Amino acid sequence: MDIRTALKQELIKELRLEDIGPEDIDNAAPLFGEGLGLDSLDAVELTVLVQRRFGVIIEDIDAAREAFASVDALAGYIETRKGELPCAGPGLSQ
Amino acid sequence: MWGKNAVNAPWSSRSLGSRAQHAVFYALIRAAGTTVAYVLLFFVVTWYTLRPSVRRRSRAYLERRFPGAGRAAAWRHAWKLQWSFGQCLVDRAAAGLRGGFIFEEIRGEDPRPLLAEGNGVILLSAHTGCLQAATHALAEISGLPVIVLQHSEPDDVDKQIHEHTGQEPPYRILRTGGGPETVLALLRHLRQGGVLCLMGDRVEGSAEQAVRVSFLGAPVRMPCLAYRLASASGAPVLCVFARRTGPLRGSLHCAECIRPPAGLGRQAQAYRAYAQRFASALERFVLDNPYRFFNFYDLWES
Structure with missing residues (x-):
């Protein structure tokens, strides 16, 4: 499965976004504020989700600022970091 | 009247x-x-x-x-x-x-075993006075990196302790309202075993970030950031209330330790029981110390 689709499915499921499907989420739209409408505290669950589901730890604040910009940006961050890690945690097939 | x-x-x-x-x-x-x-x-x-x-x-x-x-x-x-x-x-x-503030004692639950667990500790406080002096003391006692999440406004005129001394405080200050990067910095700090001090009695940001609890007999809204961070990081939440005990003297009352389980998610209502425990602890403190709760606005949505 495409990482963007998997990421959107996880966002909907884990963040309990109601009345919305993966196709409704614009890959280029901001995750926070306008766009998907997450608020700043949702960064907590988003960080946990990315770590648990994709095995990628978001710790660097500057990188996080870019990664949280959109689904595209977050997917790109995950792909890059998964490639860097010897053991990247659960795969997309799970 | x-x-x-x-x-x-x-x-x-x-x-x-x-x-x-x-x-x-x-x-x-x-x-x-x-x-x-x-x-x-x-x-x-x-x-x-x-x-x-x-x-x-x-x-x-x-x-x-x-x-x-x-x-x-x-x-x-x-x-x-x-x-x-x-x-x-x-x-x-x-x-x-001039210096010379004496931090007399820590009452109630001893924070040192919590600090030694290595999972980080969230010190959740309220506007009860001399918290800065208490934080200075706690930073020195713990030997751990401390972040203070603090509200400030452009027109604030009363200076912080470190602004008088001209020296760096023994803790790092982050401002509230800093966006997802600030929240992430707090989570990372806790995962690295640090101490986070923040206020549990004032709501900032959106209404979705707060829950309604009972305080002094009527409903109020209190923030749930501390419990969300605790659920995500595994850090315990220690309810602490600083108290001025005399001229340039203070003590810290460690009222209660709250441990929200992992995986509570983003719905504020999932944290209501923990916010209520904090509100009840604060209420007990306020009943014992009626002139130590510096609440100068209508917290009760009346």
């Missing part, structure tokens, strides 16, 4: 006094010491308490803490609350300008 005509203004961290008035106190503390500053404070507090607009600021709290108080009693309670608050501000300035 509290008066029923005016509505309290929303909460603000801005001081009643001007920058120049603060400067007078700072100069007095430098030149003559805290005792003389307390004498001036007596007249300043009396002047402010005579003003209905100032008494209204604490009305919502004092009405609930002292229900049925008559006119004279209401005035006395308002004066004592302002006096107690003013003493804390004088002590804070004196601690920065």
